[in-house]
Amino acid sequence: MSAIKAVRQLKEDLLKQQAALPGDGRNEKILDILQRLEKQKIDLAVLTETLIGASVSKLKKHENAEIANTAKGLVKKWKGVATQAQAAASGGGGKAASKSDSNNSTSSGGSAKSAPSSAKLKRLSSAGSSELSADAEFVGLPPHRINICKKFHTIFLMSKNELSKELNEAAVGQLCISRAAEVDAAIDTWSKGMKPTYMEKVRSLVFNLKKNGPLREQVILGQVSGDRLTRMSSEELLSEEKAKERDETVKNLQDSRRLDWDTANEKKINEMCGxxxxxxxxxxxxxxxxxxxxxxxxxxxxxxxxxxxxxxxxxxxxxxxxxx
Known part of the structure; x- marks a missing residue:
């Protein structure tokens, strides 16, 4: 089994234990998963592909001190791995850039003017690289689906700053692109190619993903797949605040139909009337x-x-x- 598959399996096991009820050796199982992660050979590619750092980082404030300390150690170790990989990549690019600058400086007297212009072009090309990769990801789709993919991409970018606090910013940007294409493909499969049904589901998901930040982050991190998102009910798509408001409205409606409502709410009525x-x-x-x-x-x-x-x-x- 490759390192990516092994880490993905451990991540799924960890998420299941986090969602499980306390007791039945839950803390021991979480600690065992963390210890198995320590033994895995994890590099930047594995961290970027699996996003295991985001799941482990949530355990840094766990009530169990041993779990919290183990999670802190893993996150610190993986941050070092990512820093070294990025430094190595930037170091190689820096050497190549210095070599080209030295060659340009010895070629002619007008090279001093050409160097800034080339650096400016490099900055412009790197600044627009995300848009180019997004266009490449959505190429080949019908025009209306390309527009929908771009709309989902824009919505997922709303969570980029928050997720970039714990994860690599470039990796989060690539995930936003791939998740937008994945959600669009899931909606197209669910609607069986019928455009009215497709657009109706798109409107529903666009509205709810804009309002529901936690759900948006779960989709980006892969905790909620595109197929699962497409089949979620309206109650499941609600944000936590909207869900509480809805539950309170339903409760008030049920209470108003009680024959003994005045008796059950006598204290509240007396307080309102002074x-x-x-x-x-x-x-x-x-x-x-x-x-x-x-x-x-x-x-x-x-x-x-x-x-x-x-x-x-x-x-x-x-x-x-x-x-x-």
Missing amino acids: IKGDLLKASLFTCGRCKSVKTTSTQKQTRSADEPMTVFVLCLNCNNRWKC
Whole structure:
């Protein structure tokens, strides 16, 4: 098994344990996975392809001190690997650039003017490299699908700054491009080539991915595949805030249909109406003897059915009884 496949499998196992309920040796299993990751030979290519650093970095503040320390050590080690690889790459480029500059300086007197212009062209080409790679990724698709891919690419770039805090910025940029193409292909497969169905699903996902940052990051990191995203229900696509608002609305609607709603919400009603202290024990009737409002009342049908009920009142202060 290659290093990439092995690390991917360990990453899946780690995500399952993180999502599992506490207990049943969960911490021991997570620690075992981290120790197995320590034994793997991981280079920059493996880190970029699997994004294992993002999953392990979340464990740096774990409640278990041993897991937290192991995760910190792994992240520090992998950052060193990435730094060395980038330094080696930039060092090779620097040598080539210095060699070409020395050749240009000895060629003619006008080389001093040509060097800045070549450096400027190099900066311009590197600045537009992401757009060129995006166009190359989407080439061959129908025009309307190319536009949709670019729209998803723009949406995924909204999470680039946040993800770049823990991951290589260039790798995140490439992931945004590949995930945009993957989501577009999944929607096309799901809609079976029917353009109205395709566009309806696109509108739904574009709206929800703009609002739901955590879901957007999960798609970029591969925790939610394009196929899974396409088949998610409207409730699953909601952001955490919208989901809470929806649950509260449903709960209020269910409560309003209860026959005992006034009894169950008596405390809340009293607070809204400013009823406090002795007023909580007050009733609609005032005792004629002691003028107290602490009374209880019951109703009984003492006359014929077409007559109103008779109210019997008891004063809780002086035990006076009367009817009305």
